Amino acid sequence: MTSVKNFRRALLISSASLAIFACSDTNISSPGTTTPPVGEPTGPTTPTPPTGTSIPASATGAGTADVSHPNLTRVTVATADGGTTDIVQISGTVATDLTLETGVVYYLNETLSIGADSGAASTTATADGKEVVLTIPAGTTVVGDGSAASLIIPRGGKIMAEGTASSPIVFTSYAEFQRQNGITNVGTETTRGEWGGIMINGFAPINVCDTTGDNVADGGCTKEGEANSGVYGGDNAADNSGVLTYVRVEHGGVVLNDSNEANGIAFQGVGSGTTVNHIHIHNNLDDGVEFFGGTVSVDHLVVTGQSDDAIDWTDGWTGSVQYALVTPGTNLRDDAYGIEGDNQRPNDLLPRSAPVISNATILGNDEWVAGVRFRRGSAVKFVNSIVAGTAPFGMDIDDAATYDLIIDGTSKIESVMVDATGDALRNDDDIPADFALTNYPNVVVDTSSLLNKYFPGGQEQAVTAFDVTGEGLEAVDYIGAFSPTETVASNWAAGWTKEGTVFEEEAATCPTGTTTSSSDPVDGKTVCDIPLNITSDVRLSNGDDLIYRLTGATFIGTDGGKEAANVPSSVQATLSVDAGVTVFAQSGAEAYLVASRGSKLEAVGTAAAPVVFTAEEVLTNNIKSGETLQHTRGYWGGIMLNGKAPVNVCDTTGDTVADGGCEKTGEFASGSYGGEVSNDDSGALRYVRVEYAGVIVNDDNEANGIAAQGVGSGTEIEYVQIHNNLDDGIEFFGGTVDAKHIVVTGQSDDAIDWTDGWVGRVQYAIVEPGETLRDDAYGIEGDNQRPNDLLPRSAPQLSNLTIIGNSEWVAGARIRRGSGATVANTVITGAPFGWDIDDASTYELFDGTTPVSDFSSMLLDNTGDELRDDGDIPATFIADHFDADNNIDTISTTTLGGFSFFGNATGVVPSTAEAAVTAKDMSTVDAWFEATDYIGAVKDADDKWYLGWTIDSSRNVTSAN
Template sequence: MFNPSLKLALLATTASLILVACGGGSTSSPGSAGPVTINPTTPTDPTPNANLVDLVPGDDCQAGTTRETTDVTVNGAVVGQVEACTITGVITSNLTLEAKNGYALEGAVFVGEDGSSNATLTIPAGTTIFGETGEDYLVITRGSRINARGTATDPIIMTSIQDVQGSVDAVNDRGLWGGLVINGDAPINRCIDGTATPGTAGCERSGEGSSGLYGGGNSAHNAGTLEYLQVKYAGNLINDSDELNGIAFQGVGSGTTCNHIQVHNNTDDGVEFFGGNVFCSELVLTGNGDDSLDWTDGWKGGAQRVLIIHTEGAGDQGIEADNRSSNNGATPISDPTISNFTFVGNDGDIGILAREGTQGQIVNGIIVDFPDAGIDVDNDLTLSNLQAGTLSFASIFLDNPTNILSGDSSETVDTRAIIAGSPNIVEGNSSLTDRFFPGSNEQAVPATDVSMEPGFMTYNYIGAFSDTETADSNWAQGWTFSVFESPTECPSGTLSTGDVVGGKQICSLTGTITQNTRLNNNFIYQLEGAVFIGEDQGGDPAAPIAGANPAILTIDAGTTLYGAAGEDYLVISRGSQIRSNGTRNNPVIMTSRDEVFGTADTANDRGKWGGLVINGRAPINRCIDGTATPGTTGCERSGEGSSGLYGGGTTDDNSGNLFYTRVSFAGNLINDSDELNGIAFQAVGSATQVDYVQVHNNVDDGVEFFGGNVNVKHLVLTGIGDDSLDWTDGWTGNVQYVIIDQANGVGDQGIEADNRSSNNDVLPRSNPTLSNLTFVGGDGGDIGILLREGTAGDIYNAVITDFDEAGFDIDNSATIAQATAGTIAFNSVLIAGNAEDLRNDGDGATPQQTALNNGANNQIGGAVTDFGARPVGGDRYAPGAPEQAVTATNVNAVDSFFDPVTYIGAVENENDDWYQGWTLLVDQ
């Protein structure tokens, strides 16, 4: 087992650390390095030292190693000592290390001699090996082997002496020792002898860092086994063209076993493959200073389940992929398969850079947050490979400022068109939760089958992790270092309040947040006052306001935010984003302090905090500047509750996403004309994604759309104090699957729909399309659907019942004119069981009947299911016989946003439970 004293020392260096999210020279062979050198002096016990880490508890280093005590220096000062068994020189016979001891590398340690004595180095689970300087590294020569078999609970650790002693900076330290080099005799395409034939036994090359010769003709070469291994703080920069990687696989063949490997904070590349055929799975590459995964010289292996995380201030490409720099077409050509990867950038450059003639199949991946590009292909031959399909991309989700570079000015190949047009390439908002785990957007990307490739498993998902894995249970848990976040330190951008509830610390958000901030579910978050995400960027994304900083707020699944008063609310400014990445089993909850502390009255509480406001740059028709033209970039307006400006001319503006998000007990009544809704979508554009959202017991409207084009699916509005769903100012979005359930004694309209009160016919006109609605009124509610003030719009596949005044009403001459013109139409709508089904007031029932006549399959009056009599949960909103008798309209034929349906109402049948599990459903 792992040396307990060492394990405690290593853990001490990680307890308070969080990873921040975040080659090619020829040298000579090692020559005549001698056998292992045993230090001739007799070791003596060191002077007692409180900073001594003793890795030889029994003082018995086995033959082939020597017990020594070494000073540990940081910035020139001695900070402690480490006693370990030292290995140096060349190991010419089999050597098995003992997990009870720790081992120091002294200089370049070679296992075996190339072309003569072969040896096997066996490293048991829990063993630690360290280097003191960049000249200390481990080389496995051709014909020799390393058998390093760690376990998920006892990984093998290769690291620096500072890490062992406990003085390492886990975020910034790199290059504290050399690294691991494995030489094999598998084929390569770059030969030290210019007359040799690439890919044959005669083609060999000198490795970096004087690490010896590699290459040959044995594609099945076996260098041994690497399993559950950490390599940390390595990478000696010998010169500009000669650098040590964390692990260098040099001509390593397919007989080698390689899985569950982490390289952390290497100065140069994390892992580099120089030719060969080796396949690796479960690779974790974190905080590396150059490229995380690099290949060249004809690598034909593969990698599956790869996690790459770049750190702030370091890192280059996620993948840098070459064939051969001096001869792009050299054979054998680099042609690996990479599948199931998640790359998270930061200050790095490009997610995947393919160049210098490489081929390959790159599939089932997620690439996010790389500032230069997600994917780039360079050099003429590489571009030709892309055109020919020998370099291919498929089933990849991208969310980067530039997802696919279109190529240099000299290139004639349309890189973007080819890659974006490849199967299942999706560009959108990342919905990753806990930084790595796929959310709704990633789960929606179909996977590509790679089971025919040697060594690959069949996974029906993209990314390194499945949607069933969590931060507490996944293949990388337990044996990796600094991958998963600390549960004790509030995330950057938040502050600890010192309070704890339900075993979770409370962190606060306040003021204006101008840096990207991610809230994980290790904590609960308190809004203090009006919290703004980003500074207003203005209405024109092409000309943002100078000096104004945007930000992205990411909220992980299962995270709770709360406000304690009406003045506490959350605003997403123009140009910034919210990414609320809840799941069905772990929704994001925005609620009151009372609910968090267990004192809420879930049936009657309202107005306990402010709510959520999202400001976008999509068109609106009401301008704060009377000279501005509605619907253009210059038309903007001030939001309610001093929530900032919204509006612009960008219909596909992107304000982020809301997935499985619940907003409860909100809505501050500031004054008679200034009220906070549960969620206010203010000029929000169509690139914003909203799916599975509930607003419960808001004191004002549940959801209101102020212009814009945002679309919504799966919306639940319960117990709302005013209108459940409201629109105005030119909203033209789509909505499918809406449940509205009013509480007794409160509530106004199910839908209150306007164009603009002061100018009913101003353009752009409100004109949304809604389908699959189930509206259940209460004894205080007014009208199921009230259309007024010039709005247009279409309603499909709806059930409107149990409203105290009426099921459907149209008001105002401008709105009646829209019905007469056919721009208001109802199809497959059942309106029954209301006090009046069609409102017969001063305008009479004719406008409503006109809207119904504009469509088909409508039924007014007659039987309807008593949804309110059913218990909460279960099949409360499932249609009964009256609803099933109404012929549905396939609204998918009207707009592809809509799912094809064969039923009316929000729920298909008693087995359709989309609204259950993540919502708060209360009998009221």
């Protein structure tokens, strides 16, 4: 084969052109030759054309390409059909500027040097005033053949390789070029090391000197570079070696031994004046990219299939990488990592390596040691990144000097999610006492929930991003290489990276713990059945071809009892639901989902990819005869979360509420709830929709959209919509759980309901009912219990509610049976009455009886009075509590407009009337609340938290525009 013959030829050529490679693990990274090439470059030697396996006649051709430049030669090669064709060979040391042509494939089988080194450390372009530039236009392909084939940019030279997203510049192996054009028996698509790579030398500072007596401090340090590319390093931090943009480098990285290796691209003393972005290194036999000192920065970097480290640095590199995706191949070399960052030996050499790495997604496999390694005194700011996959460890930090920089704040590890099969931090017996990754801000060690393998899911989106604008990088509000709004079809890496290396579509396979159904696809997707009894952790992973089914009453775990320690015989499990997943209830199966005490439901979606719980009838458009989607309700049971937080009603005589001993059986045979653990954690519901649920058996056996039964404050409920439930939207049965950003639409009964001693908080809620409601329906209905003074007494705090009623309601909100309530910053409109307060024990809480009830900052615009009169209103109650002193306006007409979930409804965006009501800063009452200066759930037309992940009455996903 051609590559084999050229490899043999490479072993015989002189040391001046033999590729000598190095790795960063040695004190002198590139042994090279003792005398770098200097002086006037010479022209090429007579080229040796490729021989052996032929190429297709249609694969390429020199055509009318200009070969007048002394480093270009037209050579004739055999074609697969028995003919011949010309190609353009490029070789030698380029003495004058060279511009390649689009549409011509250039062949390289020996070292190509763009000029020669311009001299000692220098701030000028070249020592003799000459600057040699290689210009490569978009769409050009350069193929390297064998170990001698490398491209070198010496100090003072430049490469201007400016591809585009639609026409990238490709450096690949001659063998891969043959494979792409139908020639077989020349390796495979996973073959590595079929040519050398690209080496760029600059005048920027480094911290290791080849020559004794060179002074690092004044930038006088120089060093011999990769592949006999001459020296690198100097005193010009802003040195400019040209432009690399939309460039792919494939199948390179010749490795002769552990001290003789080539990277895909080696940036050697390269300065910050160099522009590098949108680079893809694929299937390199050594590292993907390595930075040997210098100050160059890279953005939008993809490294795939490499055999060793993907991103490596040493020698005092102080640049940055923002937006990087790393996915290794298999059959890796020993001691491989996604990132390996060194300073040098000794570890305190200056300038110290101190790059910024932001928005990296590092997806490892079990052949790696760890996703990331920092060592030998390298400083680093590693932020806004995701380390996941199946690497044995997340991070590996070596040497006291490296740890010291993290501890004293020189280095920064912040806003990072780590998910590894082993520990988040590898223990080499050198971890300082009390050191843990989670000690640092927004560092999360948890199971990742990446969407379609690469895009941030709910877990990742919950990590607060670090502000990198102070580091000179682009502002971001997310972690990882891709934003939550990017998709497989539309993202910064799509189109110009090598086809088949990222964003591959995988066959639909139901995840472990579920069963592939033999039934017909639903909504065009393979159906995965969820077991009725989930006795071990199950994760419902997202896939474009998967959908999940509840086939009946489904329980996560078994009841763990009311105490903090679970009942020994019980089973605890977690059902995790990834962003974008749809779970539907089988038609006619009386299906619902229960998280038993001690177990968890972790349904974490995103604004762009919510988790949806719905009904088969809706997905298959098999709703009841005569119904429309606007009136469709009650096709399945809903979601029940059972927790161990206190409740005030006991099923068992003799249980005492005061010591947390009270527990109760939930409606709809959902099991026991309640206990003594106020901060109990039943999981998370974030960006979740629950649709068309709420089966009603009788008045005492009804299913809410979500029933939070004795749920503790450790549970997260945020960005949740309950749509078209036949009973209540969300009901809190005791407990301490809080909720933010709640939307309840189309329910037939109450939207937000509580009882049994609930003492949680709600901020930002939109309520808009449908039509054909049940009797005695309200936007809010809050109870304590019978008798009305049972403890703990219901006393929630609610702020920023927009309650939009209709004539079928009794009132916008009702509290009764001795429940307390603090309600502020609320709009109630459209109902016959604003409020309905029942029972003397409820009224008395407004006059100072504990727990104190309080109303403030409201606009009440309803067809009747602000307070429904059942003949039990205390004499001065309205004057004392529905007055201007409390910023309650019961006269003005609401001016809500904008988006409405139901046709002909008012809308949710406030205007002049709402703005006239002075808001109450609830954060001064309880720090859990966010400070607001407006009433209602929505601040203004630019506040769109409720859009994009919710649905309207016609089951259209709402627009965020």
